[in-house]
Amino acid sequence: MGTIQWIVAIFGLMIGLKTISSETSPFCDDYIRCMEQLEIKQHECLALDKNIRLRSSDACSRQKWDKKLELNALxxxxxxxxxxxxxxNHQDAMLAESTLDEETRKTCTSLHDKFQFAKGFTSEESTTSSGSRKKRSIKRNKRDAKKSSNSKATECRNAAKLWHKQCSALAKCCPLVEDCKQSTTEIMDQIYEGRHKLHDMHVNNCI
Incomplete structure (x- = not known):
């Protein structure tokens, strides 16, 4: 093989490796993107919930909202x-995804293809669309600002739940997530404890 042929062969190999490296961990990449969108939505919901908390009329309601906001932050x-x-640990994503069995890989490929965010969908776009509808609703009924605010918060929470559901499904496609669970153990313990306290506040009416 001549020098030129060697150069062409090596150049082709480099291009091939670059292509493979950019496509070898689609599931972990999707998980990261999903979690980014979930964080955006969670921040949006937290701001809406803080506004509702400010309108709470009694001490017990404010205490409950404080605990809810604390849980949201966690x-x-x-x-x-x-x-x-x-x-x-993204450099290990390719190796981690290679351990997926054929059935799991088919399921994950289907998730990758159908999820809206994998096709360029973003939380911001969803919010804009939803926000446009809500603005029209407010113009039709300016008297009900409080109800509109509560409705926005509920809408936001429902959207966050959908993102969480999508991210949880994708987590099963990225073995790195399981390896990273230990890093969130302490936070999850705080979340469980906070949930119990909030439950007690509801049952005992903050007494």
């Missing part, structure tokens, strides 16, 4: 830590 922190851990 969930945001957990999502951030989980995403950061996967990103930090």
């Amino acid at each position: 969930h945001m922190r957990r999502a951030e830590v989980a995403r950061d851990c996967v990103q930090k």
Whole structure:
């Protein structure tokens, strides 16, 4: 093989390796993108919930909202830590995904193809669309600002739940997530404890 042929062969190999490296961990990449969108939505919901908390009329309601906001912040922190851990270990994503069995890989490929965010969908776009509808609703009924605010918060929470569901499904496609669970153990313990306290506040009416 001549010198030129060697150069062409090596150049082709480099291009091939570059292509493979950019496509070898689609599931972990999708998980990271999903968690980024979940964080955006969680921040949006937290701001809406804080506004509702400010309108709480009695001390018990404010205490409950304070606990809810504390839990929301913990969930945001957990999502951030989980995403950061996967990103930090992303160089191992290709090897991790290679351990998926054929059936799991088919399921994950289907998830990759059908999820809206995998096709360029973003939380911001969803919010914009939803926000446009809500603005029209507010113009039709300006008297009901409080109800509109509560409706926005509920809408946001439902959207966050959908993102969480999608991210949880994708987590099963990225073995790195399982390896990173230990990094969120302490935060999850705080979340469980906070849930119990909030439950007791509801049952005992803050007594």
